[in-house]
Structures are given as C-alpha cells and as structure tokens.
Amino acid sequence: MLKVPAHQVAGHRADRGKLGPRVDDSGRFYKPLQGDERGAREVAFYTSFSSDTKVPNHISRFFPKFYGTQLVEASDGSGMKPHVVLQDLTFSRVNPSVMDIKIGSRTWGPEESADQIQKCLKKDRESSSLSLGFRLSGMQIFGTKESGFWKPEKKWIQSISTDEVRLLLKKFVSSDTSALKPDCAFASIVYGGSKGILSQLLELKAWFEDQTSYHFFACSILMMFEKELALEGKSPCPEIKLVDFAHVFEGRGVIDHNFLGGLCSLIKFISEILTTPEDSTTNVLVEDAHRSHVYPENGSA
Numbered sequence: 001m002l003k004v005p006a007h008q009v010a011g012h013r014a015d016r017g018k019l020g021p022r023v024d025d026s027g028r029f030y031k032p033l034q035g036d037e038r039g040a041r042e043v044a045f046y047t048s049f050s051s052d053t054k055v056p057n058h059i060s061r062f063f064p065k066f067y068g069t070q071l072v073e074a075s076d077g078s079g080m081k082p083h084v085v086l087q088d089l090t091f092s093r094v095n096p097s098v099m100d101i102k103i104g105s106r107t108w109g110p111e112e113s114a115d116q117i118q119k120c121l122k123k124d125r126e127s128s129s130l131s132l133g134f135r136l137s138g139m140q141i142f143g144t145k146e147s148g149f150w151k152p153e154k155k156w157i158q159s160i161s162t163d164e165v166r167l168l169l170k171k172f173v174s175s176d177t178s179a180l181k182p183d184c185a186f187a188s189i190v191y192g193g194s195k196g197i198l199s200q201l202l203e204l205k206a207w208f209e210d211q212t213s214y215h216f217f218a219c220s221i222l223m224m225f226e227k228e229l230a231l232e233g234k235s236p237c238p239e240i241k242l243v244d245f246a247h248v249f250e251g252r253g254v255i256d257h258n259f260l261g262g263l264c265s266l267i268k269f270i271s272e273i274l275t276t277p278e279d280s281t282t283n284v285l286v287e288d289a290h291r292s293h294v295y296p297e298n299g300s301a
C-alpha cells in the first residue's frame with residue numbers, strides 16, 4: 001500500500017487528491033512522471049547517470065538509487081501512470097530534520113519554453129536565487145516528541161531575505177525551534193566534522209569543478225540529520241542528497257557554472273555558521289510566528 005511521504009518538504013504533494021510522490025514499506029519512493037518533457041528528462045538522467053562509469057562512488061552516493069520506472073496507480077485517481085522508482089531517502093530515519101535547497105541562480109535550462117522561462121525567472125527574482133545562487137524550497141525541523149516538527153509555509157520560505165536564509169540555516173541546527181535567537185547547538189556535529197554536511201558539500205564541489213557531462217537546473221540539495229540521536233550522544237547522521245532532475249541537460253564539455261556558483265555560495269554560508277555562530281547580523285525572524293505552523297510527530301504537513 002503506497003502512502004504520502006511523511007517527510008516531504010517541497011514539490012508536488014500527493015495529498016488532497018493531487019498528483020504527487022508516494023512511498024512503500026520497503027524503502028522505495030515513487031515519483032509520478034510529469035507528462036511532458038520533464039518526466040522524460042528525469043528518466044533519461046537517471047538512466048544515463050546510473051550507468052555512467054565516470055561517476056565515482058563517493059559522488060554517486062549523493063544521488064538516490066534508481067530502480068527504473070513502473071506503472072502505478074496515480075495518487076490523484078487518474079489511473080495507472082508511469083512513476084520513476086527511487087530509493088526513499090528518509091526511509092531509515094525516525095524524526096529527521098530536512099531542508100530542500102534549490103541550487104543555481106537560474107532554474108531553467110537551455111531548451112525550455114518562453115512560458116517556463118518567465119515562470120522560473122519570476123520565482124528566481126522573488127526568492128534568494130538571483131542574489132545568492134540558491135533558495136530554500138522547504139524544510140522541517142524536529143523539535144521534541146511533544147512539539148513535533150516546525151515546518152514553515154512554502155510560499156514564505158521561498159521569499160525570504162539573505163539574513164533570514166542565514167537565520168534558518170542556523171535554526172536548522174539549533175536546540176529550540178521556538179527560540180527567537182538560534183543557539184546553533186548542533187552546528188559542529190551536523191555541519192562540521194570530517195563526515196558532516198560541509199565536508200560532503202566540499203566533496204560534491206570538487207566533482208562539479210571537473211564534471212562537464214551534466215548541467216543541473218532547478219535541482220535541490222536535501223540536507224538531513226536526526227536531532228534525537230545527537231541528544232543521545234550519538235552521531236546525528238548528517239547527510240546530503242541531490243533530488244529533482246527534471247531539468248538536467250547535457251553539459252557538452254562545459255562546466256556547470258550555474259550549479260557550481262550556487263554550491264559555493266551555500267558552502268560559504270555553512271562555513272560562516274561554523275566559524276562565527278554568534279554573528280549578530282542575524283537577529284530574530286520577525287515573521288516567524290505568523291508564517292509557520294507546527295505539526296505533531298508523524299502528523300501531516
């Protein structure tokens with residue numbers, strides 16, 4: 001029996017009769033193929049990437065495993081539809097904090113329609129994409145068993161300023177989701193360390209400095225970890241994964257400057273949080289109380 005992913009933070013959702021991804025009980029994530037060229041492009045990417053012998057294992061681990069395509073009953077009741085079958089990235093996690101960061105100042109590819117370009121350009125301008133080279137697309141932060149997750153509204157998170165982006169990157173690794181000033185209590189064990197998120201981002205960056213096979217537009221980095229493990233004195237299992245390849249195009253021997261630029265910018269933000277967590281340029285998130293809602297553990301978004 002397929003169900004709506006409990007920890008999905010962005011993109012199309014399969015609730016309320018809409019078309020969206022679902023998961024099974026064995027760790028697989030079923031993403032409906034968009035009927036136009038986007039679906040075809042995503043399948044083409046996974047097919048090519050999963051058999052690309054030039055991609056080293058320490059890089060392919062940042063991508064969901066690909067199990068082909070399958071006809072599955074669509075979540076909107078429209079009948080059997082092709083889905084791309086992927087590894088469910090949050091399958092083994094209990095109460096993960098998750099952030100979806102869309103990378104690149106430009107989120108449309110070279111062969112897109114004028115309408116698609118206009119739509120993307122508007123979102124890029126109205127978000128931090130143009131100014132920072134990335135935007136937060138969605139997130140959830142686990143608080144406690146009693147309070148559940150803090151999950152800001154999607155439209156708000158995509159319209160925030162540079163200072164608010166910095167503040168949310170801090171809040172993501174802080175102990176109290178309701179505190180107005182983040183304490184960055186988990187920054188060193190989530191962002192820092194030889195297996196932390198910064199180190200993984202730097203590994204990814206080194207690959208992007210060389211690879212010229214793929215250009216990733218509108219692709220996201222998912223950052224995940226588990227606060228409860230940290231509170232038990234264990235590793236919070238910080239991890240990055242890339243998702244959403246509906247706008248991947250052939251690189252044709254050219255560096256993916258758009259993705260690389262956004263990745264470098266994100267790296268700078270994370271590095272600064274590690275070196276100066278007390279930086280006073282980020283104060284309180286004034287809109288916070290109005291624009292977010294908390295839903296209980298295992299509740300729906």
Ligand SMILES: O=P(O)(O)O[C@@H]1[C@@H](OP(=O)(O)O)[C@H](OP(=O)(O)O)[C@H](O)[C@H](OP(=O)(O)O)[C@H]1OP(=O)(O)O
Nearest residue numbers: 010011012034038100102123137154218220244246
């Ligand atoms: O449908 P919307 O307005 O939610 O837009 C989708 C975006 O959601 P957003 O509201 O920006 O978080 C969505 O963004 P996220 O993945 O949520 O960051 C995609 O950009 C999606 O386009 P595509 O499937 O990648 O071509 C977008 O889908 P399309 O509208 O292009 O089908």
Ligand SMILES: Nc1ncnc2c1ncn2[C@@H]1O[C@H](COP(=O)(O)OP(=O)(O)O)[C@@H](O)[C@H]1O
Nearest residue numbers: 008009010011012029064086088089100243244
């Ligand atoms: N393989 C996966 N496993 C678990 N969650 C995923 C996976 N792929 C995507 N997600 C979740 O779904 C969200 C939207 O995914 P995405 O591929 O960007 O969809 P869309 O094309 O609808 O924007 C991500 O933010 C993430 O929370």
